[in-house]
Amino acid sequence: MKRLKILCFASMLIIFMVACFPMASKTIRALPVETKQQILAQYNTEQLKEGEQLFINNCGSCHKLKAAETQTPERWNKIVKRMIPKAKLNDQDGMLVRAYLIANAKDE
Ligand code: HEC
Known part of the structure; x- marks a missing residue:
């Protein structure tokens, strides 16, 4: 019985986490840290526009939108990996x- 309780508690803890x-x-x-130039070589204007729209629609519900120009590419590389799951965006x-x-x- 005690084991069951521990198991129950452990699974609840995992679900919570x-x-x-x-x-x-x-x-x-797994995305590498990329520079502006590397990004511009891979995405066209249309895709970047779509990204902007997704950003406006999904990134302002918990805090004010933090404009792209407020962070360096290096910082965005890190922050976005944390915020994508928060915004429940799919990989694409x-x-x-x-x-x-x-x-x-902003430039470094
Ligand atoms: C579910 C709520 C939520 C959503 C949606 C969300 N964020 Fe955040 N964001 C947070 C919280 C909470 C923090 C502060 C804690 C932290 O830094 O993890 C934060 C912090 C930040 C910061 C400051 C980080 C730093 O280290 O200075 C930036 C920039 C940011 N978010 C950008 C975004 C972007 C871009 C999106 C859309 C992809 C987004 N957020 C969507 C909750 C959210």
Whole structure:
């Protein structure tokens, strides 16, 4: 009986941790640190526009939108990996938001 209780508690703890600390998918976590130039070589204007729209629609519900120009590409590379799961974006949309932010980031 005691074992069952411990098991029950352990599973609740795991569920709680998964729910409260969402993790980016493997694809997102594996993305390399990219510079503006690397991003601009991979995404066209259309995709960057879509990324901007996704950013506006999904990134302002918990805090004010933090404009792309407020962070360096290096910072966005890190921050976005944390925020994509918070915004519940799928990998494809998440990568577009990331591309938009890095492409418009402030210079180092
Ligand atoms: C579910 C709520 C939520 C959503 C949605 C969300 N954020 Fe955040 N964001 C937070 C919280 C909480 C913090 C402060 C704690 C932290 O840094 O993890 C934060 C912090 C930040 C910061 C400051 C980080 C730093 O280290 O200075 C930036 C920039 C940011 N978010 C950008 C974004 C972007 C871009 C998106 C959309 C992809 C987004 N956020 C969506 C909750 C959210």
